[in-house]
Amino acid sequence: MQVGLLGRKVGMTQIYKEDGTVLTVTVLECGPCTVLQVRSPEVDGYSALQLGFADKRRKSATQPERGHAKKAGSEPKRYVREIRQDKPVEGVGAGETLTVEVFNGISCVDVTGTSKGRGFAGVMKRHGFGGLRATHGVKRMHRHPGSSGPSADPSRTRKGIKKPGHYGNERVTVRNLDVVKIDAAQNLILVRGAVPGPNGGYLTIRQTNKV
């Protein structure tokens, strides 16, 4: 089974290993998640586990949401995602609760979330361009992209040229993060490095598929 859970980003900090080296870690609140539905090849055409994390108030849940949760005998959930499976799921049924302990023995995870929105961003922020020079006659063009291609031939801009535009607030997956620690009592998982989104943002954490 592909192991996965839903959670929330708590924040980043640093911890010391016994030999004094520092690990930069992100703390993730991970589960407990309720299995809302098990997708099977016969019915749905593919295998997956549908998980729900964090209760939603019944009042603010729609009627379909309430009905769907009721089938699994749970409250409507705020964050619902599916964990795709290679093979049909066995041993886990709707209504069961998965905790962070499912990650025991897993050394690397992928984390998916929504990155921080940056609005309409220029090319320096969005694509890491270097900008133009600060002096030597550059006039009010310091953060500009410069040229966007040749002139008379082809007398158009080539497709795929990096330009300013909306940046962030999109689905981002960070793959192959080391699991530093699993704290079953507090439902926490510590991964090495950064994950997308703000503190408190919802995340999908699954066993890495990077070989």
Added chain:
Amino acid sequence: MQNKFMEHVESACLKEKVPSFEIGDTVDVHVRILEGEKERIQIFNGVVIARSGSSTREMFVVRRIVQGEGVERKFPLQSPRIADIVVKRSGKVRRAKLYFLRDRTGKAVRLKERAPAKLTAAQAQAVKQEKREIRKTNKKAKADAKVARAAAAADSKANSAESDS
């Protein structure tokens, strides 16, 4: 204040007891150094000129003059590589960051000594009690060792007497 989960994670890797020292104190910082397999302790002596950060990120800066050249080292307070911090002398200072010492040379670097803070009666009592306990345990260990030694000596004597006969 921070999130309770964050606090939980950070408190797990804090040191149980951090030696207390203040800005302006002259301290010996005992730094663990790994040389291949062997571990030894290097001592860096100097004046604490700054402390920054909090929790696991807390750092302190120690400044000393080596061969007429100012040397500053910044240590992570919670690192397991910092074995101990021993206060040698307390300086009388009126600010949290002693960066003004960087512009000074020679005699001007000196700080006036600060009388150690007066303990309250309860604290003094506690310190006294702690010292008494240490003395007691030491004495007891010594006595035990003496008894053990005497017993061992008697044993060996008896053994030798047996073998003689």
